[in-house]
Amino acid sequence: MSTEFDAIVVGSGITGGWAAKELTEKGLKVLMVERGRMIEHGGGYVTETLAPWEMPFRGEGDAALYARDFAVQSKNRHFTEFTQNHFVNDRDNPYSVAEGTEFNWWRGYQLGGRSLTWGRQSYRMSDYDFGANKKDGHGSDWPIRYADLAPWYDHVERFIGVSGQAEGVASLPDGVYQPPMALNVLEQYTKGIIERRWPERRLTIGRTANLTREKEGRSACQYRSICARGCSYGAYFSTQSSTLPAAQKTGNLTLVTDTVVERVDYDARTRRATGVSVLNVKTGERRRHTARIVFLNAGAFNTNHLLLRSRSDAFPMGLGNSSGQLGTHIMDHATTVGAVALFDRFQDRTTYGNRPTGIVIPRFRNLDRQEGDFLRGYSFQGGALRSTWTRAKREAGVGTDFKAAMRGPGGWRMVLVSFAESLPRPTNRLTLDPVKTDAVGAPLLKIDFTHGENERKALADAGREASAMLTAAGGKVVLSLDRPGVGGSAIHEMGGAMMGDDPRASVTNRWNQLHDVPNVFVSDGAAMASSACQNPSLTYMALTARACDAAVRLLREAKI
Amino acid sequence: MDHRTRDAGGAGRRQFLMAMAAVGAALTPAALWAQVKTGTDAPAAKALAPSQRALLDRVADLTIPDSDTPGALAVGVPAFVTLALAHGLEGAGAPVPAARFTGGAGPADATVLDWLMFELDLKAGGAFLAAAPAVQLQALTALDGAAYAPGGQASPWRLLKGLIVTGYYTSEAGASQELQYELVPGHWDPDVPVGPHGRAWSNDWTAVDFG
Numbered sequence: 001m002s003t004e005f006d007a008i009v010v011g012s013g014i015t016g017g018w019a020a021k022e023l024t025e026k027g028l029k030v031l032m033v034e035r036g037r038m039i040e041h042g043g044g045y046v047t048e049t050l051a052p053w054e055m056p057f058r059g060e061g062d063a064a065l066y067a068r069d070f071a072v073q074s075k076n077r078h079f080t081e082f083t084q085n086h087f088v089n090d091r092d093n094p095y096s097v098a099e100g101t102e103f104n105w106w107r108g109y110q111l112g113g114r115s116l117t118w119g120r121q122s123y124r125m126s127d128y129d130f131g132a133n134k135k136d137g138h139g140s141d142w143p144i145r146y147a148d149l150a151p152w153y154d155h156v157e158r159f160i161g162v163s164g165q166a167e168g169v170a171s172l173p174d175g176v177y178q179p180p181m182a183l184n185v186l187e188q189y190t191k192g193i194i195e196r197r198w199p200e201r202r203l204t205i206g207r208t209a210n211l212t213r214e215k216e217g218r219s220a221c222q223y224r225s226i227c228a229r230g231c232s233y234g235a236y237f238s239t240q241s242s243t244l245p246a247a248q249k250t251g252n253l254t255l256v257t258d259t260v261v262e263r264v265d266y267d268a269r270t271r272r273a274t275g276v277s278v279l280n281v282k283t284g285e286r287r288r289h290t291a292r293i294v295f296l297n298a299g300a301f302n303t304n305h306l307l308l309r310s311r312s313d314a315f316p317m318g319l320g321n322s323s324g325q326l327g328t329h330i331m332d333h334a335t336t337v338g339a340v341a342l343f344d345r346f347q348d349r350t351t352y353g354n355r356p357t358g359i360v361i362p363r364f365r366n367l368d369r370q371e372g373d374f375l376r377g378y379s380f381q382g383g384a385l386r387s388t389w390t391r392a393k394r395e396a397g398v399g400t401d402f403k404a405a406m407r408g409p410g411g412w413r414m415v416l417v418s419f420a421e422s423l424p425r426p427t428n429r430l431t432l433d434p435v436k437t438d439a440v441g442a443p444l445l446k447i448d449f450t451h452g453e454n455e456r457k458a459l460a461d462a463g464r465e466a467s468a469m470l471t472a473a474g475g476k477v478v479l480s481l482d483r484p485g486v487g488g489s490a491i492h493e494m495g496g497a498m499m500g501d502d503p504r505a506s507v508t509n510r511w512n513q514l515h516d517v518p519n520v521f522v523s524d525g526a527a528m529a530s531s532a533c534q535n536p537s538l539t540y541m542a543l544t545a546r547a548c549d550a551a552v553r554l555l556r557e558a559k560i
Numbered sequence: 561m562d563h564r565t566r567d568a569g570g571a572g573r574r575q576f577l578m579a580m581a582a583v584g585a586a587l588t589p590a591a592l593w594a595q596v597k598t599g600t601d602a603p604a605a606k607a608l609a610p611s612q613r614a615l616l617d618r619v620a621d622l623t624i625p626d627s628d629t630p631g632a633l634a635v636g637v638p639a640f641v642t643l644a645l646a647h648g649l650e651g652a653g654a655p656v657p658a659a660r661f662t663g664g665a666g667p668a669d670a671t672v673l674d675w676l677m678f679e680l681d682l683k684a685g686g687a688f689l690a691a692a693p694a695v696q697l698q699a700l701t702a703l704d705g706a707a708y709a710p711g712g713q714a715s716p717w718r719l720l721k722g723l724i725v726t727g728y729y730t731s732e733a734g735a736s737q738e739l740q741y742e743l744v745p746g747h748w749d750p751d752v753p754v755g756p757h758g759r760a761w762s763n764d765w766t767a768v769d770f771g
Contacts, residue, residue, distance in 0.1 A: 049743060052730035052762075057649070058640060059730060064647040077769060185751040223745040225765050350754045353745035354764055387771030388760040389729035389739060393722040396708035398623045398700050403631070407738060409760045415770055 005291040013113025015524040016297035017243030022548035024252035035260040036109035041240035045230025047082040098448035104488035112239040117228040120209040123534035124173040139424030140500035143510035152542035160237035164207030172362035186384035190473040206357035209237035225354035268314040300525030304496040305445040320514035327430035330495040331422035331531040334455035334484035338418035338466030341475025358383035374457035378420040418462035421533040449487040494525035512547035519560040523547040629738040640727035735762035
């Protein structure tokens with residue numbers, strides 16, 4: 001059968017861009033469909049160089065507007081007046097949550113998706129992670145192990161550019177790194193204290209997709225740390241800076257924006273997807289596109305939503321859902337402030353520039369032996385800094401002396417934020433809302449998610465350990481929390497189309513194909529079978545590159 | 561209610577307060593309210609009455625005065641605070657509960673500026689705006705001290721001061737003369753000495769968020 005394209009990629013974010021790059025470079029004619037607007041690299045970053053005094057609300061934003069249109073998005077730390085154009089309007093893009101639950105679903109519907117605003121932390125998962133489901137029985141056993149993904153991690157890191165320090169820590173495998181950004185003076189000191197006192201622990205610079213060396217037309221980082229506005233230097237990985245130009249260079253890419261995929265079309269006779277049905281959100285025009293394979297990279301929850309909506313006689317519960325597992329075992333990370341401490345040391349020392357990454361203390365719990373009363377583990381991210389003018393809001397004083405006292409840098413403080421693994425549970429799940437619909441009458445995605453006792457126990461342990469480490473380094477702990485934030489708070493929502501070898505107990509196979517529909521690939525966060533406790537985007541990229549390689553091989557072998 | 565009417569109420573109160581001061585009468589919350597209620601209890605209008613503008617100007621100036629760099633009044637902080645109040649930044653749109661007023665009584669829908677005027681008049685022992693600069697500074701210092709003392713967390717002054725501080729250090733002069741601002745640092749140095757006249761970085765965004 002002749003098709004309009006060889007492949008359709010749904011979504012242009014972190015994994016959509018990767019799918020488009022890999023498939024076009026392998027010679028496929030690819031259509032990439034983005035639901036949001038075009039944002040051109042460079043010229044589209046409209047707030048990038050503005051100073052606070054050039055913004056109507058000084059960068060703080062219009063609280064009245066936010067309450068009306070950005071009620072969820074505005075709770076995100078990265079959401080500011082400078083970045084609000086990279087987040088969805090909540091009023092126009094509703095979702096529902098199960099009664100008695102909350103979930104903050106942070107989204108960016110534009111070319112590049114959340115690749116424009118992501119935190120850029122780039123970590124590998126280890127075999128502690130890939131083996132976790134099998135070991136303790138939660139969720140579906142991963143059908144792959146670290147050795148399967150390692151070459152693809154290499155491939156991705158080489159292309160996107162990750163700066164970091166190889167450490168030889170088993171729970172956080174080393175990768176292919178550009179030179180690391182340096183720890184600041186207090187972080188370096190604290191590292192020494194922690195590693196002497198707890199030899200199995202390591203404090204290292206955050207491995208980040210910010211360049212420290214120029215690379216293929218992309219400049220090295222300028223240390224502004226305003227990445228989420230968009231970076232015309234191309235110094236951090238985004239679709240626009242990295243994968244999109246590579247895909248476009250092949251001449252094989254067709255890109256459409258302002259176009260939402262409403263369903264994946266399925267032919268029950270051939271048992272294959274035939275393409276997608278789309279709606280142009282500007283013109284209201286509906287049409288179909290056909291292709292030999294479809295890659296779903298809409299963002300974990302939207303990929304689930306699309307599959308759930310793609311109902312047919314053959315798949316009345318959603319495409320690829322013969323197992324009934326679609327939408328189940330969704331995860332985030334349970335996160336909170338492990339500890340904040342004030343330090344008297346180094347008052348005569350400070351830093352220059354804004355480093356766009358912090359520090360990480362990789363997982364050290366429950367690796368080769370079980371410790372404590374919880375399964376799996378947690379890690380810390382954070383860093384040390386000197387306060388600036390915002391301290392004037394919370395310090396007493398007015399007048400000349402107050403102004404003078406606020407002029408210099410404030411005291412040193414160090415923050416450790418805890419990220420605990422989220423166990424995959426069948427009760428944490430996505431469904432179609434039975435009643436509520438969106439503006440065009442489609443059922444809303446309904447999110448039913450709560451953190452469990454295991455996450456709470458892990459965060460309690462993390463709070464104690466964070467406090468102990470900062471105290472050992474001479475800090476005075478002023479805050480330590482152990483309750484997880486609302487679901488979604490880590491912006492690591494994932495799962496729902498988990499990988500596994502058993503078609504009755506999982507949705508996607510070892511090559512990210514739907515068990516039921518082998519020419520549909522799910523390679524964004526939806527395919528995750530467990531969450532580990534590290535930032536997941538690098539793993540999504542590696543899985544996508546690997547799945548693209550498999551897809552092209554299977555096409556050539558005429559198996560799909 | 562239009563500005564003129566509101567200001568007439570404010571002027572009436574000033575006259576009342578000056579009269580009280582002239583006869584040496586102790587100013588009590590009840591006495592002050594008796595007068596306030598006859599004049600200025602307008603529902604929250606978005607534009608400020610001239611008396612409120614005058615109050616905001618004076619308080620901004622007292623909080624961050626001119627020195628070798630311009631102060632909060634000179635860089636236009638009152639306009640930012642006015643905008644922030646109208647758009648509810650930092651929750652500023654919510655009415656101040658009566659319990660926050662000294663004496664425990666306040667009008668319905670009191671704004672933070674209504675509250676501030678009331679409290680500063682009380683602390684100044686008369687019309688704050690008509691008082692001598694030293695008296696004004698003393699009154700504001702007392703108000704500030706109470707807001708940052710244990711138990712003062714809910715003081716509306718913290719909110720207002722936060723807006724003044726934000727308006728100042730995000731202004732061009734506050735950000736780049738009083739402090740330092742560098743859009744493109746270009747490199748990272750993890751350990752440099754703080755000079756004797758070292759100024760904080762207004763564009764250290766991580767410190768702005770977490771410091």
